[in-house]
Amino acid sequence: MKAWQATTLGEPGEVLQLAQVLEPTVGPGQLRVRVLAAALNFPDALMVRGQYQVRPEPPFTPGVEVCGEVLEVGPGVDPDRYHLGDRVVGTTAVPAGGLAEQCLMPAGGAFPSPPSWSDAQASCLTIGYQTAYVGLVRRAALQAGETLLVHAAAGGVGTAAVQVGKALGARVVGVVGGAAKAEVARAAGADVVVDRTEGDLVGSLREALGRGGADVVFDPVGGPSFEASTKVVAFEGRIVVVGFTSGTIPTPPLGHALVKNYSLVGLHWGLYLERNPAVARDAHARLLEMAASGVVEPVVSEQVPFADAPAALTRVASGRTTGRVVVLGA
Structure with missing residues (x-):
């Protein structure tokens, strides 16, 4: 599959390389998803620079927030909560992050997607x-x-x-x-x-x-x-x-x-995903209600093709963007 990988640490536009890599292997407590859209976050740029608290060793694929379709449910995941084909939103399991055709998501950080929102909008709901x-x-x-x-x-x-x-x-x-x-x-x-x-x-x-x-x-x-x-x-x-x-x-x-x-x-x-995941679940339930009533709706300023992900992440890192910049699925 195609994936953007940080082959070394530095500025996103300089170190991210498009690579052909193996599909990620789902582990216990994880989901494997097809990435429909990835919302870029400032921590993505910090991670590529080696300045974030989570510091994966290169090469790795950044992208900490996605909307995706469930392809596989890992061992130990509640089978009643996730099903193949479900559209979910949430955080990813870097180094198998969201700037790829497929990624891994910790089941505790994956939530139902607002049904009426587009993939690009839904990718912005979590973080x-x-x-x-x-x-x-x-x-x-x-x-x-x-x-x-x-x-x-x-x-x-x-x-x-x-x-x-x-x-x-x-x-x-x-x-x-x-x-x-x-x-x-x-x-x-x-x-x-x-x-x-x-x-x-x-x-x-x-x-x-x-x-x-x-x-x-x-x-x-x-x-x-x-x-x-x-x-x-x-x-x-x-x-x-x-x-x-x-x-x-x-x-x-x-x-x-x-x-x-x-x-x-x-x-x-x-940290709530680790220490008290019920807080995140309750917050998501309330946010789904707000989304359904129209009182919250992501401000998506840019939807960019997969090929333009490094340049888009560079813009996010510069602080010049507004709202959310979303990379569409490959």
């Missing part, structure tokens, strides 16, 4: 939306009527957080970098959008949030975005730390958190 839902509901306890501040609100996880926040009844303020991204965040449902490139971010946030500040902050960026958040978070507010796409991991001002009475909450969504 971004579950990160948003678990972060806002379980970790931050976001309540209807509260104000939610979302950084990188035009990105994949950011647009998901905007939509989930609105579905939960929050007022959503989104932060973006540029006029084009501002339009994407507004289309996703943000009530107010702040362009961080237009001047004083803290001043603009204070104006957008009002005296009460942000009850919940959803931050996949870190760096200056986190620092600005500490200045505008509300009394008893919650800052959910999701990632550090800025490349800078901030040092939490614990004395400031004490004085202002706010919480710093970390979220590593993937």
